[in-house]
Amino acid sequence: MATTPNIRPLTPSDWQRYKSIRLRSLENSPDAFGSTFERELTLTDEEWQARVNPALREGLALPLIVEFDGNAVGLACGVIHRADVSVAHVYQMWISPEMRGKGIAKALLAQIKTWAVNMNCKCITLGVTTNNHAAVSLYKSFGFVATGDVEELRAGSALRSQTMVFELTDSYQH
Numbered sequence: 001m002a003t004t005p006n007i008r009p010l011t012p013s014d015w016q017r018y019k020s021i022r023l024r025s026l027e028n029s030p031d032a033f034g035s036t037f038e039r040e041l042t043l044t045d046e047e048w049q050a051r052v053n054p055a056l057r058e059g060l061a062l063p064l065i066v067e068f069d070g071n072a073v074g075l076a077c078g079v080i081h082r083a084d085v086s087v088a089h090v091y092q093m094w095i096s097p098e099m100r101g102k103g104i105a106k107a108l109l110a111q112i113k114t115w116a117v118n119m120n121c122k123c124i125t126l127g128v129t130t131n132n133h134a135a136v137s138l139y140k141s142f143g144f145v146a147t148g149d150v151e152e153l154r155a156g157s158a159l160r161s162q163t164m165v166f167e168l169t170d171s172y173q174h
């Protein structure tokens with residue numbers, strides 16, 4: 001029996017495990033994400049497979065899963081868009097309710113940060129729903145700062161999303 005959660009990159013053969021935890025996260029935390037459970041239920045097998053196939057993204061994605069005692073208990077994905085390879089994005093951050101408060105999300109951010117530094121990014125950015133106090137606290141405690149205006153979380157939603165940025169150039173100096 002594992003005593004500590006294990007974080008590892010997802011591989012193409014994990015796509016069904018990834019699909020299951022991603023759908024669980026959207027169902028559990030509908031206000032935390034721009035996408036929705038209903039929308040992602042319509043994805044094809046090929047689309048789920050592509051999300052965890054770094055080869056298809058030329059290494060510009062780091063999809064991570066957290067496992068504990070054989071169960072998937074957390075998820076986060078680092079992504080660099082080709083339009084601006086100096087910026088790494090964090091998407092899909094979710095920890096299953098029974099595993100929260102143990103430092104797992106912070107450990108996921110640390111792995112994405114190491115990857116982003118190795119990819120020569122100058123910053124990491126993400127969007128967080130303004131009333132999501134746990135997530136806002138997480139990102140602030142890691143060193144992210146709010147930047148820019150708030151936007152609709154998704155079209156027609158009353159929820160607002162705030163962009164936050166973590167400057168990697170600053171972290172080199174410490």
Ligand SMILES: CC(C)(COP(=O)(O)OP(=O)(O)OC[C@H]1O[C@@H](n2cnc3c(N)ncnc32)[C@H](O)[C@@H]1OP(=O)(O)O)[C@@H](O)C(=O)NCCC(=O)NCCS
Binds near residue numbers: 093100106129139141
């Ligand atoms: C937000 C979330 C990812 C945090 O995951 P977690 O593994 O519990 O977070 P950690 O244990 O790594 O916490 C790290 C820091 O975040 C802050 N934090 C986490 N949960 C918090 C809470 N409920 N209240 C206040 N601060 C919190 C704290 O500063 C904490 O540091 P500390 O333990 O030294 O005080 C988790 O609550 C979650 O999955 N929520 C639903 C989905 C979601 O909101 N995703 C974010 C999308 S942007």
